[in-house]
Structure formats: structure tokens, C-alpha cells
Amino acid sequence: MAKGDRKRALRGRAGRMKGGRGSGRASSGHVRLWGRHPVEAALKNPDRQHRKLWATRDGIDSLDGELPPDFPVEYADVADLARLVAKDAPHQGLVLECEPLDGLFLDDVAKGDPARPVVVLDQVTDPHNVGAILRSAAAFDAACIVTQDRHAPPEGGVLAKSASGALETVPWIRVVNLARALEELAEAGYWRIGMAGEAEETLAEALPSGPVAIVLGAEGEGMRHNITQHCDALARLPISSAIESLNVSNAAAISLYAAATRS
Structure with a gap:
């Protein structure tokens, strides 16, 4: 103004x-x-x-x-x-x-819109990372982020500062059982892609034309086995072998960009 x-x-x-x-x-x-x-x-x-x-x-x-x-x-x-x-x-x-x-309930916001991906975070506990992911989710018009309540940071100043206002605009769905939430997303028509460095397919190859849920695990440990089992596909970002992995918030931003620009 x-x-x-x-x-x-x-x-x-x-x-x-x-x-x-x-x-x-x-x-x-x-x-x-x-x-x-x-x-x-x-x-x-x-x-x-x-x-x-x-x-x-x-x-x-x-x-x-x-x-x-x-x-x-x-x-x-x-x-x-x-x-x-x-x-x-x-x-x-x-x-x-x-x-x-x-x-909110997951079905309040996950309406199966192909243009609005869902971001699922498995045990990402750093408030800076979750805040940055919220900011990217706002930038790329994601439907929501989903976390397991026991393994995610609470609302607070550090997270909100990293989110730069996105905490107030992007629905954050906290669930007791993340695997069950993934089942609900499948029932709603979402193709669930787990991001894993060891995957054979790149994200661009794995992305469907329809609704997609992008699943990211904690840095270092990655997704838990049970969460991996609830994904329809695993995919990786085509990063150089000179670096082992990306920060989870950077990986989320690139994944959301890929989903937004798929043909």
C-alpha cells in the first residue's frame, strides 16, 4: 500500500x-x-x-x-x-x-484438485523447515500440508517467522495416524509419491496428470518403512552426485514447482 x-x-x-x-x-x-x-x-x-x-x-x-x-x-x-x-x-x-x-479434517481441504498438491511430512520436526515448507506451499498453491501431530513442531514464533505469513493461509492438517491419512488420500484419488534418493524414477517421470500427494521424510532418516509402504511410487530429484541430498524444505519447494509445471 x-x-x-x-x-x-x-x-x-x-x-x-x-x-x-x-x-x-x-x-x-x-x-x-x-x-x-x-x-x-x-x-x-x-x-x-x-x-x-x-x-x-x-x-x-x-x-x-x-x-x-x-x-x-x-x-x-x-x-x-x-x-x-x-x-x-x-x-x-x-x-x-x-x-x-x-x-481441520483432511477431507475439508483435500478435494482432489490436480492443480493443488498435498504435501505430507513424515517426522519433519525442525520448525524452520516446516515454516519454509508452508511458505513454498503457499507460493505454489498447495491444498495443505499434513503432519503426524506427535512428530511435528507446534505453532510458534520461529515456525511462523520462517513461514512469512503462510501459517495463516495454508491449511495444516495434524493427524494421529499418518499412514491412515495416506489411505484417505488414496481413497480421494491422490497418487502418493514418496521422495527417496534411492528411487529409480525421477519426480518428473513419476508425476501423474491427476491429483498428487508429495511425501517427504526427515533429513537423514527419510521416510519410515510403513509410510513408504503407503506410497504408490517412489521418486527422486535429479541432483548431482556431488551432493548426497537436499534440505527437506528445498526438496519440497522443487517438488511443488515440478508439480505446478508438469505438462
Whole structure:
């Protein structure tokens, strides 16, 4: 928005999604987000319930929108905000405390659209990686990401900062049983491709023309055997032999690009 333009109102204390549900729990307790993009996206998300915003004057001025008159804001200096976040976290003058997002069922968002792949993560626990994958999922219009609740990071500031706002826009489905979720995706018409460096086919060769679910495992360990057994095909990225593997978030971004550009 150009400087001087009238800012539109932010949603402020938005109500949580009615009837929210999910197999797993997104987070326990309150979620604390920081940085302009994560905080601004959370403030604009109608499915967030906000509790309190700590901010500098410059932080408030940087927001694309105006807070409601009754929004709970506590002005603070940079040093005070630094004590509310992880060590050396780039809060940019904004720290928001809010409720975790409500859960969704897989079939709420996985509608079998060939243009919108599903990303399934098997025991990817680093919040930086999951946040970066959410950002790529938003960039390539993925339907959702799916994780097993016990082996994935909770919502939080580090993850949200890496996601750069995508935590609020990409559905994140947390399930108790990842293998069962893969079965549900197959029943919904998705071709499930597990990414594995030892696979014979490249991803371009394995991609179908219809709906696809891209399954990625943790770095080093890869997918668990049971998850591999629930894939319809295994595929690899055609990377040079000079390097053993890619970071999982980079692999996700390349896989989503390949799915978006398949003929």
C-alpha cells in the first residue's frame, strides 16, 4: 500500500472458526508470534483469536491496516520486546499473543484438485523447515500440508517467522495416524509419491496428470518403512552426485514447482 493511502481496518479480535476440529492438537496454550509478516497475517486471519499485541510505535506504523480502537495493545521499547521472544529473534517491533488455530479434517481441504498438491511430512520436526515448507506451499498453491501431530513442531514464533505469513493461509492438517491419512488420500484419488534418493524414477517421470500427494521424510532418516509402504511410487530429484541430498524444505519447494509445471 502506498504511503499516504488510507489503511483498511485489520480484523482485530477475530472469532475462531466455528466447528473447528482435527485429529491432532495444533498447540497447547497460547501462541506467541513476532515479526511484521507473521503478526500482520495473523491479525488479518478471521480464524485467529487474538489476546494481546506488544509493539513499538514504529512496529504499529509498519502494519498494513489499522487496529480496532479496543484492540489490546501494550506499547514497549525494543529491549522489552526482546525479552518476550526467543533469543535474538527478529521481532521488528511486534509481538502478538493469540490462540492456536483450530484443526481441520483432511477431507475439508483435500478435494482432489490436480492443480493443488498435498504435501505430507513424515517426522519433519525442525520448525524452520516446516515454516519454509508452508511458505513454498503457499507460493505454489498447495491444498495443505499434513503432519503426524506427535512428530511435528507446534505453532510458534520461529515456525511462523520462517513461514512469512503462510501459517495463516495454508491449511495444516495434524493427524494421529499418518499412514491412515495416506489411505484417505488414496481413497480421494491422490497418487502418493514418496521422495527417496534411492528411487529409480525421477519426480518428473513419476508425476501423474491427476491429483498428487508429495511425501517427504526427515533429513537423514527419510521416510519410515510403513509410510513408504503407503506410497504408490517412489521418486527422486535429479541432483548431482556431488551432493548426497537436499534440505527437506528445498526438496519440497522443487517438488511443488515440478508439480505446478508438469505438462
